[in-house]
Amino acid sequence: MKKVVIIGTGAQGTTVARRLDEESTVGEIICADYNKAAVDELVSGLKKAKGAQCDAYDVNSLIECAQGADLIVNALPLEFGKNVLDAALAVKANYQDFSSSTAFDEDVNLGWIRGMKYQFEVYGPKFKEIGKLAIIGTGSAPGLICCATRAAMKHLDSCETIYNIVWEGVEAERFQPFWWSPETALQDMMEPAYTYENGEIFVKEPFADPIVRQYDYMDKPVTFQNHCHDEPVQYGLNAEKYFKGCKNAYFKYAGVGMDFARPLYRAGLLGHEKEDIKGSMVEPFDVIINHIPKPPKFRHEIQEIIDEGIVCDDGCMVIEAYGKKDGKDILVENHVFSPGLAEAFEKAGMTGEMYLTGQGGYLFSKMFVNDDFDMTGLISSDMLPLDKVDKYFEYAKELDIIMETKIKEI
Structure with a gap:
């Protein structure tokens, strides 16, 4: 036990x-x-x-x-x-x-990347020495989405470009822009976004470089923008061994939280540098956080929000992997489906965010306690062997978290 x-x-x-x-x-x-x-x-x-x-x-x-x-x-x-x-x-x-890297470095732009490398290079051997395994980035994104990206590689001989695309379109009548930690969410919103292009990692402006997608289960086109996330860094570091030589990787994000945060970012209200406001020194970020409600996590809190009304209960998580198979240009789309707010509450007394991110993380925990892992050292979730990825989605299916694959010749 x-x-x-x-x-x-x-x-x-x-x-x-x-x-x-x-x-x-x-x-x-x-x-x-x-x-x-x-x-x-x-x-x-x-x-x-x-x-x-x-x-x-x-x-x-x-x-x-x-x-x-x-x-x-x-x-x-x-x-x-x-x-x-x-x-x-x-x-x-x-x-x-649940996170992917730690702050080993004060450099805002490069410290995250160096921190991730440091974990692999320094902590990896330490965990191997004690015969244990450490896995970083084990929520929904990174985590579940990384497993879905790994799974796409089964259908390609070589990979050119990966898009990780997430839309969180859940909106309640109550003011609730974030269904997880507002501090973490807004901190990510203000950070430079990482991209992996032509074999190199770059930092880009957040909320920039929009792309538009409308998959067949979406009733309207959605604009996705740059967002600070770990996946392009991870895929870049692991491109040769785990992603069929991938040259480009992007994380694109959309949803109620992004719509809320973009004007705040443009107005400079997500900064941490203290300003003199009528004789008081305050951080704009702290003022914003002070006015955002905490995410609901207990059944009675979620029930109250649902009873007040849900405006929209949509979203998507999609992997687009472009590459070649048998000499042909191929697009592999992996679509991850899971219960939204109303269904997640009915099934498990949770929000949709808790259902996907919390349970996406729980699935890694389940694999640990069931002794499904036979590796030691430190890895990120995108480095799971493909047989472990299959086991992950076998467990996920029991929770109605389903991945569907579409392969298109382009």
Whole structure:
């Protein structure tokens, strides 16, 4: 029986805890967070869970919470990644991170890339030495979307260009621009966007370089724009070994959150530099965050929003992989379908975001506790062997998270 320690009790950590509570291979779950009230509320509804208060800025506090763990799931913001990694090594546990890289470097544009490389080069051998596996980037994007991108490679002899395309079109009557951490979402909105072009990684302006798509299940065309995400960096670093020599990779994003954040970005309201506003020094970012509601994570909170009314319950997650097969130009489209807000709540008492991101992450946790992984070291989710990708989607299908493949000659 496995002991799992979940650090962070936001929407993602909460979803993983609920699902693992139902796993027969899990004997004990420790839900840890600095917010004791959130921990207590979560564990009160679980059978196998105990609560713990910890300070993620303090590695020793994390180590104390994680004693005896077979798996540590990191559902905290990016800044805590290094500490949780170090704690996992100290207690000799497997490690899963919803995020993809940690802040090892102060350089805004290049630090993320160097941080990711540092994890592979430094932490990879450390986890291999203790015979454990660490996987980074294990939510919906990165995570589920990376597995879907890997799966597209089965249909190509060589790959030229990859697009990861995400539309989060869920809109409620209530003001709720984000269904996960607003701090994380808006921080990503203001950061330079990464692209991989002609074999090199570039930083581009966010909200730029639009593309328009309308797939057959969408009732209108949607404009997708640059957004700061890990996937182009990961695919670029792993292009030769895992992506059939891919030369170009892009992440394009659309939805209610993007529509809300774009004018704020253009007005300079997502900045962290303090400004003198009528004699008070304030960060514009903090003012915006102060006026955005927290995402709902408990059943009664979600029910209230649904009862008030849903304006739109749409979205898409699509991989477009362009390349060659048997000398022909081919487009592989992998479409990922999952329940929206109303259906996710009916099925599991969750939002659609929790269903896809939290459960997308839970599927990696399920593979850990079921001993489906036979590798050691540190990898990102786009580096899973194809047989593990198949296992992932086998489990996903049980949750009505389905991938459909369309192959087109172009």
